[in-house]
Amino acid sequence: MDAAGSQVKEECAQYAGQVQNGFITTNSGKLSCSKIIHLIHNNNVKNQVSKVLNECELRMYTSVAFPAIGTGQAGQSPAKVADEMLDAIVEFASKRTVQHLKEIKIVVFQTNMLKDFYESMKKREDSNSSTPESLISLLKSFFWGRKTSIEKKKPLVLENKVDIVTFQICGESQEDVNATESWIIKLILKEQFENCISDELIESFSDQQVEALTDLQRRKHVTIQLEKNCSPPCIKISGLSRDVFAVSVEIQKMIKKIKDTQEEQSKSELVYNLVEWRYQRNNDKYVAFDKLTNMQLEDAKIAKKTHLTVKIIKKNYVVDLNTLQASDDQGNTINIQRVPKNEGNL
Numbered sequence: 001m002d003a004a005g006s007q008v009k010e011e012c013a014q015y016a017g018q019v020q021n022g023f024i025t026t027n028s029g030k031l032s033c034s035k036i037i038h039l040i041h042n043n044n045v046k047n048q049v050s051k052v053l054n055e056c057e058l059r060m061y062t063s064v065a066f067p068a069i070g071t072g073q074a075g076q077s078p079a080k081v082a083d084e085m086l087d088a089i090v091e092f093a094s095k096r097t098v099q100h101l102k103e104i105k106i107v108v109f110q111t112n113m114l115k116d117f118y119e120s121m122k123k124r125e126d127s128n129s130s131t132p133e134s135l136i137s138l139l140k141s142f143f144w145g146r147k148t149s150i151e152k153k154k155p156l157v158l159e160n161k162v163d164i165v166t167f168q169i170c171g172e173s174q175e176d177v178n179a180t181e182s183w184i185i186k187l188i189l190k191e192q193f194e195n196c197i198s199d200e201l202i203e204s205f206s207d208q209q210v211e212a213l214t215d216l217q218r219r220k221h222v223t224i225q226l227e228k229n230c231s232p233p234c235i236k237i238s239g240l241s242r243d244v245f246a247v248s249v250e251i252q253k254m255i256k257k258i259k260d261t262q263e264e265q266s267k268s269e270l271v272y273n274l275v276e277w278r279y280q281r282n283n284d285k286y287v288a289f290d291k292l293t294n295m296q297l298e299d300a301k302i303a304k305k306t307h308l309t310v311k312i313i314k315k316n317y318v319v320d321l322n323t324l325q326a327s328d329d330q331g332n333t334i335n336i337q338r339v340p341k342n343e344g345n346l
Contacts, residue, residue: 004029004036012038021051035061045069045081049088056101057092063103068113078113082120108274109340112302118270122263193241195248201258202226202233209254220247268295273341279312279326280335297321301338 001009008029015024022040029036037055039048048069056064066085070076089104108114169184171177205213210226213235217224222239224247235251237244268291277297278286289297293310300308301321308319310326312334317326324336 004031008036021055022048023051023055025055033065035059037064039069041070041074043070043074043076044084045076046084046088049085050092053088053092053101053104057098060100062100063105064101065105065107068106068108068110068117071110071113078110078116079120082113082117086117086120105273114270114274118267121266191240192238193244194236194238195244196227196234196236197248197251197255198230198232198234199255200232201255201262202235204258204262205254209258212254213251216247216250222247264292264295268292271295271298274298276339276341278337278339280337286337297338 001012008026011026012024015026018024022042024038026036026038028034037052039052042048049066052064052066068078068081069085070081071078085106092098092101106117108117169177169180171180213224213226216222220239220243222237222243225236225238227234227236237247237251239247272291272294275294275298277289277294279289280286288294289310297308297310297319300319306321308321310317310319312326315328317328317334319326319336324338326334326336
């Protein structure tokens with residue numbers, strides 16, 4: 001309110017007796033936005049967020065930014081607030097009538113609350129509830145902005161594997177030959193096993209990972225089939241049970257690695273929206289670290305670590321998180337900055 005200036009305070013005083021639906025709307029004053037929606041506090045955060053979102057759509061606003069409502073003087077649990085705010089956004093995003101509101105931001109000033117909001121989003125993504133996948137994607141689009149063009153997915157193509165083994169059976173009678181053939185078939189079927197791994201992330205497999213599948217197929221003497229038309233996509237492994245088990249473990253590791261990478265990218269994006277770490281160049285200008293290093297520095301600060309090794313221009317530096325200086329193994333030092341974002345812009 002102080003940052004908005006006296007004009008906004010006067011408007012609030014003017015409309016104080018005309019509160020409808022639990023909020024009033026004023027001009028932005030000195031803030032860099034078009035309007036400010038002031039909420040009358042109550043404990044139902046989900047209901048408050050829903051009202052604001054519907055008001056924004058009604059007024060044809062294209063974006064809105066929320067603080068972590070109720071986590072200040074009201075003293076509500078950050079985890080509860082995160083769940084209720086995201087519940088309201090999911091419900092709003094699922095409406096087919098939404099046309100104008102394209103971007104929703106939740107600005108978390110206290111970095112220790114970041115984990116609560118991240119876990120709340122992750123819980124929805126990992127949930128086995130009835131929330132459709134398209135709705136999760138829509139929720140992400142509200143936070144990260146909608147992409148103007150959709151990248152065309154490259155089809156997954158796995159090299160066909162056909163190993164033919166021919167048995168020539170000779171015997172004293174046709175009966176003996178038939179019995180031997182039957183015994184061989186039973187033996188093969190007894191040792192054969194098939195496993196199917198289904199996961200949405202299979203669609204994200206790169207050329208390198210498809211190549212790794214081809215290599216597994218060749219080395220482990222199994223057949224691997226990519227079932228791309230299934231929902232979710234599926235990898236079917238057939239062969240001797242011990243080989244199928246070994247290959248299944250390797251494929252699960254590949255899927256977990258993709259999941260961990262995507263989660264790390266999402267978390268680094270969230271951290272980057274809150275704070276930016278920078279290092280000083282020779283011309284005295286400060287340059288932002290990449291988002292992954294930015295997250296690692298912020299995590300180290302939150303964990304109260306004193307030092308962290310990072311790469312600056314392809315060279316290892318040890319950052320002293322107390323003095324905000326980075327040193328290389330030759331004693332050269334670089335100044336570091338930590339710059340919080342969005343303060344005073346709501």
